[in-house]
Amino acid sequence: xxxxxxxxxxxxxxxxxxxxxxxEEATKHSFIMPFISALGYDIFNPTVVVxxxxxxxxxxxxxxxxxxxxxxxxxxxxxxxxxxxxxxxxHATQLERYFTVTESRFAIxxxxxxxxxxxxxxxxxxxxxxxxxxxxxxxxxxxxxxxxEKFTSTxxxxxxILTSAETKKYVSAIKxxxxxxxxxxxxxxxxxxxxxxxxxxxxxxxxxxxKAYVKTAFSExxxxxxxxxxxxLKSKLTVEINDNQEQAEIVVEDSGIETTEEELQxxxxxKSIIAEKLGLERIFARDTKSYFGILLDDxxxxxxxxxxxxxxxxxxxxxxxxxxxxxxxLDKVEDIYKYKNEILAIVNRLDSEKI
Numbered sequence: 329x330x331x332x333x334x335x336x337x338x339x340x341x342x343x344x345x346x347x348x349x350x351x352e353e354a355t356k357h358s359f360i361m362p363f364i365s366a367l368g369y370d371i372f373n374p375t376v377v378v379x380x381x382x383x384x385x386x387x388x389x390x391x392x393x394x395x396x397x398x399x400x401x402x403x404x405x406x407x408x409x410x411x412x413x414x415x416x417x418x419h420a421t422q423l424e425r426y427f428t429v430t431e432s433r434f435a436i437x438x439x440x441x442x443x444x445x446x447x448x449x450x451x452x453x454x455x456x457x458x459x460x461x462x463x464x465x466x467x468x469x470x471x472x473x474x475x476x477e478k479f480t481s482t483x484x485x486x487x488x489i490l491t492s493a494e495t496k497k498y499v500s501a502i503k504x505x506x507x508x509x510x511x512x513x514x515x516x517x518x519x520x521x522x523x524x525x526x527x528x529x530x531x532x533x534x535x536x537x538x539k540a541y542v543k544t545a546f547s548e549x550x551x552x553x554x555x556x557x558x559x560x561l562k563s564k565l566t567v568e569i570n571d572n573q574e575q576a577e578i579v580v581e582d583s584g585i586e587t588t589e590e591e592l593q594x595x596x597x598x599k600s601i602i603a604e605k606l607g608l609e610r611i612f613a614r615d616t617k618s619y620f621g622i623l624l625d626d627x628x629x630x631x632x633x634x635x636x637x638x639x640x641x642x643x644x645x646x647x648x649x650x651x652x653x654x655x656x657x658l659d660k661v662e663d664i665y666k667y668k669n670e671i672l673a674i675v676n677r678l679d680s681e682k683i
Contacts, residue, residue: 331480332473334366339465342441343625352411356394359440360409368481369397383426393426403432412440427455433486441465449494460497467609510546513539551592590661591620594635597664598622601671606679619645630678633671647674
């Protein structure tokens with residue numbers, strides 16, 4: 329079975345089980361061990377996958393890392409596992425210590441949903457503080473699958489992975505910086521544009537003014553790109569992506585559904601509201617001829633709201649409770665913000681329900 333199919337099946341399994349997986353041990357058995365197996369490693373062979381691998385640190389003895397994937401009788405990949413409810417940001421230090429005292433080349437920090445891959449690009453045998461590859465199994469992209477293929481037991485090529493790791497690390501870091509600048513432009517970032525566009529002295533009031541311009545401009549760029557991409561797909565255009573790293577070709581049949589710019593604007597507003605509570609990778613959109621639906625976990629039964637923008641009067645339909653919806657009129661798309669509390673209450677309810 330292809331890796332993509334195995335991981336898609338695992339992703340669906342995680343969505344169905346995660347509300348009942350309440351501990352770190354349960355996360356290991358239900359999410360992480362199947363992932364290791366999907367990569368082609370025999371999780372029941374202790375010469376291939378060693379659970380509770382000893383990584384003694386200085387005077388500390390019996391220090392254990394959750395799993396070690398072996399290669400030529402040496403640990404190649406260390407895996408530190410946490411519960412799927414854990415934030416990984418606070419756990420990298422422990423894995424850094426394990427990495428330093430072993431001969432491993434790679435380290436993975438995971439909660440069974442997000443996987444962060446590390447190596448030692450900056451200094452030999454010292455784990456980098458920044459992962460060179462990160463992916464979320466509930467929101468996998470084609471490029472994630474291509475990278476994971478390099479780690480499968482049948483395709484494992486250490487030199488090939490290390491060659492591409494530095495590029496991926498810095499590209500990923502630049503993307504993260506850019507995302508933060510788009511959400512909340514720094515003064516340094518704003519000055520770049522203001523200095524090119526005005527001869528006024530760049531006092532604080534001018535910078536604040538241009539900060540608003542920058543946020544609006546980037547918001548419109550994102551929406552324009554999304555709108556152009558959707559329209560190109562629906563008009564049977566072949567889209568080729570070639571950035572010297574990846575190539576993809578997509579052809580989609582015309583469904584007769586036209587996603588409008590206002591629907592995309594509404595989608596981004598709802599996502600910005602939900603981002604206060606949940607990761608955006610759990611929010612999905614599904615356009616139909618009657619409405620533009622926004623769902624939790626890509627589950628039709630967990631629809632959050634529906635944007636009904638196909639008539640002169642706009643409506644926001646909210647999933648108030650199971651099999652019950654309530655419509656609200658909107659004068660403009662931004663009026664969605666008026667229903668922030670209702671949307672968050674719906675998300676909390678759907679996230680807690682076992683559907």
